[in-house]
Amino acid sequence: MRWKIFYVLLGFFIGVVVLFGFMLFGIENPFRLNLVKKVIDYTVARTLPETFCALVVGQDSIKPVRSDTIMLLSVNTRTEEIFLFSIPRDTRLLIPGVGYDKVNHAYARGGIALLKKTLEEALGTRIPYFVEINYDGFEKVIDALGGVEIEVEKPLRYVDKAQDLYIDIAAGKQVLNGKKALQYVRFRHDPLGDIGRIKRQQNFIKALLTKMDDPSLLMNVSSIIEELKKSVNTNIPSEDMVQLALWFRGLKERKFETETMPGEPTYVNGISFWEPDLAASRTLIQNFLTKEKESLGEQSDYSGDQKSS
Numbered sequence: 001m002r003w004k005i006f007y008v009l010l011g012f013f014i015g016v017v018v019l020f021g022f023m024l025f026g027i028e029n030p031f032r033l034n035l036v037k038k039v040i041d042y043t044v045a046r047t048l049p050e051t052f053c054a055l056v057v058g059q060d061s062i063k064p065v066r067s068d069t070i071m072l073l074s075v076n077t078r079t080e081e082i083f084l085f086s087i088p089r090d091t092r093l094l095i096p097g098v099g100y101d102k103v104n105h106a107y108a109r110g111g112i113a114l115l116k117k118t119l120e121e122a123l124g125t126r127i128p129y130f131v132e133i134n135y136d137g138f139e140k141v142i143d144a145l146g147g148v149e150i151e152v153e154k155p156l157r158y159v160d161k162a163q164d165l166y167i168d169i170a171a172g173k174q175v176l177n178g179k180k181a182l183q184y185v186r187f188r189h190d191p192l193g194d195i196g197r198i199k200r201q202q203n204f205i206k207a208l209l210t211k212m213d214d215p216s217l218l219m220n221v222s223s224i225i226e227e228l229k230k231s232v233n234t235n236i237p238s239e240d241m242v243q244l245a246l247w248f249r250g251l252k253e254r255k256f257e258t259e260t261m262p263g264e265p266t267y268v269n270g271i272s273f274w275e276p277d278l279a280a281s282r283t284l285i286q287n288f289l290t291k292e293k294e295s296l297g298e299q300s301d302y303s304g305d306q307k308s309s
Helices: 002-024 030-047 103-123 135-144 178-186 193-213 215-231 238-247 278-296
Strands: 051-059 067-076 081-086 092-095 099-102 129-133 148-152 156-160 165-169 172-176 232-234 255-260 263-268 271-276
Touching: 051 103, 051 135, 067 103, 067 193, 067 278, 081 193, 081 278, 092 103, 092 271, 099 103, 103 129, 103 278, 129 135, 135 178, 135 215, 148 178, 148 193, 165 178, 172 178, 178 193, 193 215, 193 255, 215 232
Parallel strands: 051 129, 081 255
Antiparallel strands: 051 067, 067 081, 092 099, 129 232, 148 172, 156 165, 263 271
């Protein structure tokens, strides 16, 4: 473990020094970026898990706290693929020890542990890691990154005084600060409802990961890390977090897939739900995991925390 941490720090230090050296002397040519990328990619390849899966949860502000956003983020550093699978918060699932209910109620009743167990049993796959963030933390992280550029497809406007929610975003390409970014990912008041909101969240996550290519982030890396420590709760090892951030540089060169849990809206005892097609959901996930196994030449069961040799 100590040697892995050493390689992480060494690679990151060399990459930063080389990059700033070229920037300082004003040298602009492809060699600069290629050299830094090779150093970073070499270090990442030595330390990051070959396959990685995390449950990403955005908390709402209602007590008891529920999971307002639920996503599975899976990456494969060997095949250069990313898979983002969104679960609507009203999805009707069997919650262990509770019965059938909305999946976000699993989080309200038993936190991340119960939500993770519910999804693992429903989807038939293990989810080793998790990331939790609330509204306030989300705003602070986005501001620490200097905002995120995204194409807003139409004007987004909505007011809900009871929730202290005021959304007012113009259409067009723009950089959203923390406050506006939160409004963007929360908006769901159009004909598509929560499904439309999920599409916007997926677009935002892709834009956020693309932000990793911004060289200016290296200038503020210490403040960004400090804000992440304060705002995000996760069980991802710190060395893997650093390597993931470095790996997401060059996102345009990688395949990025997004899917929403298949299903349809329904009512049960007068309560609205998203009735999932679990067979189709498992097929989507297994097809992606099978591609990973084939690319890695592995026959064993999928393991999200499997390390490269």
